[in-house]
Amino acid sequence: MICLVGAGPRGLAVLERLCANHAGENELVIHVVDPFPPGSGRIWREQQSPQLLMNTVSSQVSQFTDESIDCSGPIRPGPSLHGWLQSHDSDADQGRRGPDDYPSRRLYGRYLRWVFDRVVADAPDTVRVVVHRATAVALEDADNGQCVTLDDGNRLAGMDAVVLSLGHSDTELTGKERQLAGFAERHGLRYFPPANPADLDFDKIDAGEAVGVRGLGLAFFDVLALVMEGRGGRFVPSDKGLRYRPSGREPTLYAGAHHGIPDYARGRNQKGVAGKHRPRFLTADAAHRIRENPEATFRRDVWPLLDAEVRTVYYQALVAQRGGSSAASNFLKDYLSEPDDPGTLRRHGLTASDEWSWERLGQPWRPHEFSDHATFNQWLLGHLREDIGHAEVGNVDDPVKAALDVIRDLHKEIRLAIDRSGVIGSSYRDEVIHWFTPLSTLFSAGPPPLRVEQMAALIECGLLQVVGPEPQVRTDPTGACFLIGSATIPGKQIRTTSLIEARIPKPDLKHSANPLLCFLVETGQCRPYHIPDPDGAYESGGLDVTPRPYRLIDAAGVPHSRRFAYGPPTESVFWFLNETIRPGIGSMILEDADAISRAALTC
Structure with a gap:
């Protein structure tokens, strides 16, 4: 018997691979444990607002193996999300069915539920799948195998193997978050800690209420969707772009983030299903x-190579945009022979103002002076419209979007270089976690362009104001409100009676609120991953596992031969685990799932 704890896309992938790899006449019983529906799990559950969108186009989302997957198990193809949409009617989301459209999350959840049902229906006769809509709270070894205890009192005993595919978990509040939550409770205010916005009850927020928001990433756009359209407002097209028609039930939002701008919009997809940039500098050999x-x-060691990839694509696309493909081909030959020579750029018509600048993209407001929040928002509207314009051109033809998409395309090569202590601990902590990961999210993991258009419309109608970079949140000494402002933009701090932390909590084993992870920590059955460093190892928040097939390592450093874990809890062992399964590019999730399933079947 095998127990899968967590039945979102990763757990579903292991289930499919167990069924595909099981051979012989012996019965295999697979227990699937998740309080949410199997397949979709918590994040992609169907019971969520239709306003919440994916940030990946439907043709680039799948759950099935294909010939690009490097695995020992059999390949079992199936339809992508887009392919499934073409053959399955759905009353919802009728306008989001194209291959390059961004479907709703609940529609993806419906697809995952269908995949689960198909996997179970197509399983060999010797495989039986038992679903437990419950939460695992304990895991222990016993004489007859492992025992998983559920919060409904059931005990699943005699498990030959256990696979933890837990996905994102809640975490305990930090010291500052606890202070803000306590302040809100004492004074009758509202504080929404870091969480998936779909899990939060925004109905408590009053119409017309002033609400502070920290964060301008994907969670921020979810907040916008839930408290604006989700309350009956409508975005309507006009000759000047989208306009918002309020329902009268919306709050007014005052938002800020460290960079002062929202994540850049994804460029219109011109790469089809599996198109991606092929590295010239940050290759597998270089990694x-x-x-x-x-x-x-x-x-x-890593950044200069990635920087070279981005600059090369940007300049080549810029030359192609102005002079055509032949000019771009000639430029590329010259540039690759002398990439550090500014004269190469000048010979091909590129000026100093054309040169790539991370600083200009990361802090585009720097050259400007703002007298108050209103002037900053006027500048921001121009920035948003410029970003929308770049996105409409596409992720191949537009030089900026083509360049930024390189970061997404090279996730695998970046992982090859830095996963499992590829760089020293202090570098991973300071340069990967605190610098590069937020930067890569800002540039390449942003929302659909529609979301940026909607943000601009909300600023114009007065229901959203961005306070500026480096937001500061204080508590009013009288207890009447939160105060939010910017460290760089002049003006009075704004008084709000609610505060939303618009971000997903980062995985942190020692501060996890997941009951099973808490139990494993307390009983010494797992430990945080340590990254070696000359000045002393860095203790990350990730769950320590062996190399593939990812056996769980206990507090004494001993791997458990029949217990496996992968996905978000292992963040820092592996970098950036928030992706969906993409067809045609050798998905790491599916390759991992195949290795785990084959190892579990031998237990």
Whole structure:
């Protein structure tokens, strides 16, 4: 018997691979444990607002193996989300059915539920799947195998193998968050801690209420959807772009983020299903060479190669935009022979103002002076419209969007270089977690362009104001409100009676609120992952596991031969685990699932 704890896309992938790899006449019983529906799990459950969108187009989302998957198990193809939409009627989301459309999350959840039903229906006769709509709270070894205890009192005993595919979990509040939550409780205010916005009850917020929001990433756009359209407002097209027609039930939002701007919109997809940039500098061989250096750092050894990839694509696309494909081909030959020579750019008609600048993209407000929040928002509207314009051109033809999409395309190569202590601990902490990951999210993991258009419409109608970069939140000494402002934009701090932390909590094993992870920590059956460093190892918040097939390692450093874990709880062992399964590019999730399932079947 095998127990899968967590039945979102990763757990579903292991289930499918168990069924595909099971051979012989012996009965295999697979227990699937999740309080949410199997397949969709918590994040993609069907019972959520239709306003919440994915940030990946439907043709680039799948749950099935294909010939690009490097695995030992059999390949069992199936339809992508877009392919499934073409053959399955759905009353909802009728306008989001194209291959390059961004479907709702609940529609993706419906697809995942269908995949689960298909996997179970197509399973060999010797496989039986038992679903438990409950939460696992304990896991222990016993004489007859492992025992999983559920919060409904059931005990699943005699498990030969247990796979933890827990996905994102809630975490305990930090010191500052606890202070803000306590302040809100004492004074009758509302504080919404870091969480998936779909899990929060925004109905408590009054119409017309002033609400502070920290964060301008994907969670922020979810908040916008839930408290604006979700309360009956409508976006309508006009000759000047989208306009918002309020229902009268909306609050007024005052938002800010460290960079002062929202995540950049995804460019219109011109790469089809599996198109991606092929690296010239940050290749697999280069990544392996980086790993051979025990003192490698991200900024010194990885970043220059990624930077070279981005600049090359940007300049090539810019030359192509102005002079055509032949001019771009000639430029590329010259540039690759002397990439550091500014003269190459000048010979091909590129000026100093054309040169790539991370600083200009990351802090585009820097050259400007703002007298107050209103002037900053006027500038921001121009910035948003410029970003929308770039996105409409596409992720191949537009130089900026083509360049930024390189970061997304090279996730695999970045992982090859830095996963499992590829760089020293202090570099991973300071340069990957605190610098590069937020930067890559800002540039390449942003929302559909529609969301940026909607943001601009809400600023114009007065229901949204961005306070500026480096937001500061204080509590009013009288207890009447929160105060939110910007460290860089002049003006009075704004008084709000609700505060929303618009971000998903980062995985942190020692501060996890997941009851099973808490139990494993308390009983010494798992430990945080440590990354070696000359000045002392860095203790990350990730769950320590062996190399693939990811056996769980206990507090004494001993791997459990029949217990496996993968996905978000192992963040820092592996980098950036928030992706969906994309067809045609050798999805790491599916390759991992195949290795885990084959190892579990031998237990």
